[in-house]
Amino acid sequence: MAIFIFGALLLVALMFVATLARRRGNASERDSVAESIQIHKSRLQALDEEHQRGDLEDTDYQQFKEETERALLEDTRKAGDTDPGRAVPLFVVVATGVVMSGAAWGLYGFWGASDAVEVRNNFIALASDPDPTEADLMETLDGYEALLQEHPDDMEGWFRLANMQMELGQFSRAQPTLERVLTLLREGPRNAEDESMILAYLGQTLWAQEQAEPALERFQEALEYNAQNTLALGFAGRLTFELQSYRSSIDYWTRLKRLAGDTADTRLIDEFIGRSRVALSEQGIDYEADLGPSIDVRLALPTAWEGLPETAVLFVYARPDGSRMPLAVRRVPVSSRDMRVVLTDADAMGGMGGLSGQGEVVISARVSFQGVAEPAAGDWEAEDVILDLTEQSDFQVDLEVRQP
Structure with missing residues (x-):
């Protein structure tokens, strides 16, 4: 009976994921080993929607679109080389396309609680609604967050919530959720790559809230834990350019280009490096990154x-x-x-x-x-x-x- 209940909840969760995917116009399959591809694609879709509605000017749209496309370069290439059936670190596992399956299991664990049943019913209602409203989505996520408050040490549950909040563009709410995940992560066995990725996600939430300097600090901290975090490198390059630290911008983008390898399309990276060099040349400075072998x-x-x-x-x-x-x-x-x-x-x-x-x-x-x-x-x-x-x-x- 228990297996049957969990299977039914899992089916509802997957139906809900499919509904959200239709709502955001994303028909592409999400690879379970590319922990950040999911967010990059959702960001591109959100930008397209804002641009079509007229909420985003052409110039800003092109700049943000190029930045997000750049972030996909290395992660997309890596995804093709990774076996999806292999156990991988936390930040990969919990960011897969079946995010809500974990939520379904959590609801089953709390089956007897009235608040858990209410959240479960909200998931069912959303799964059967071909066009759920923003209010319905918010109500369901609010209920899930309230449920997690009763289990403050559920690190994977909090990360699932943060991931869904970012999917829906709720970056101001995702930020404290990710801070909680980072705290829980550091209380257990330390994992540099997991910490680096959570820090990079935190930087992304701050960037989305137009907090450039705090965002850059988070991306730089992420690179201290994993110098090859491509998400952090790309954003660090962009933010240092915006803050007119052009030498640093060239260094970050050059490191990213080096990681991309000879087979990747690095035209976007070259364009940003070129912009930084032009800005320095206007100051009479000729700068070339020297990153060693x-x-x-x-x-x-x-x-x-x-x-x-x-x-x-x-x-x-x-x-x-x-x-x-x-x-x-x-x-x-x-x-x-x-x-x-x-x-x-x-x-x-x-x-x-x-x-x-x-x-x-x-x-x-x-x-x-x-x-x-x-x-x-x-x-x-x-x-x-x-x-x-x-x-x-x-x-x-x-x-x-x-x-x-």
């Missing part, structure tokens, strides 16, 4: 990667030849058989680390079953590759990770 590591894992435990983590290192101390390191979840990691000075280990100024370095990769930096028996490893960083600045390396 970049090593694009392409990895192939054994077919048995799907059987790895959820604790498994891929480490990619760059170290001096003859030394075990890494100059740069990336730690990422194992999400597919073919993976890609870019090493730069942003991944330096400590104040003395980094790739700049180095000669020959050794590139290595290892899959740790327990997700720890210290090597252990049974880890999967790749054969080392030696690079001479004095020859050029951009490198591509292919590594094959093998089972012992």
Whole structure:
């Protein structure tokens, strides 16, 4: 009986998601491994609607549209390389297209409570309404938020609420909800990538409220936790340009272009870099970003990667030849058989680390079953590759990770 009830609630939740998708004109499938694609697409649709209604001038519409399209570049490319059936971190799991299925399970858990039943009934009513009103949507979300107040430690529930609030353009309400998620996240085991993504979402809510400097602070903090957060890099580049910090803008956009790789369409990025350079040239300044070497590591894992435990983590290192101390390191979840990691000075280990100024370095990769930096028996490893960083600045390396 319990399974039947949950199945019925899950069906209602999915129907509600489909109704919202029709309302916002979004017929595209949302990939479960691209944690930010969902928000980018919704933002584009909202901009289109505002422009069609005449609420957004042509100039602002083009600028905001270009910014959001740019944010999709790297995330869209990554989505095609990620296996959707693989367990991934919190910020990916809870931002999938079945957001409301989690809400359905929460309602089932509170089945006997009158307020939970009322929220459930609101979901059912919305699912059966082909054109729900804004008031109906707000009433349902308000009820869901009130329900969560009784369970303040439900981190995933609060993130689901924040995600829905952002979907509906309620950025002022999503901001404190995300702050709560960040607090809960930091009270448990720390995860740098999760913290970085929540901070980037917070920056986006502040940006939507036209709070440029606080938004930039959040994006910069996000990059401290994950230097390759493409959402944070894009917005940081845009905001530093608006705040007339053109050198920083060029640096952020150049880093983003480097992460996008040679196969991505980087015309929008080039356009923003060009605008910053023009602004500096008007001040008599000729500036070129110097971000040091970049090593694009392409990895192939054994077919048995799907059987790895959820604790498994891929480490990619760059170290001096003859030394075990890494100059740069990336730690990422194992999400597919073919993976890609870019090493730069942003991944330096400590104040003395980094790739700049180095000669020959050794590139290595290892899959740790327990997700720890210290090597252990049974880890999967790749054969080392030696690079001479004095020859050029951009490198591509292919590594094959093998089972012992």
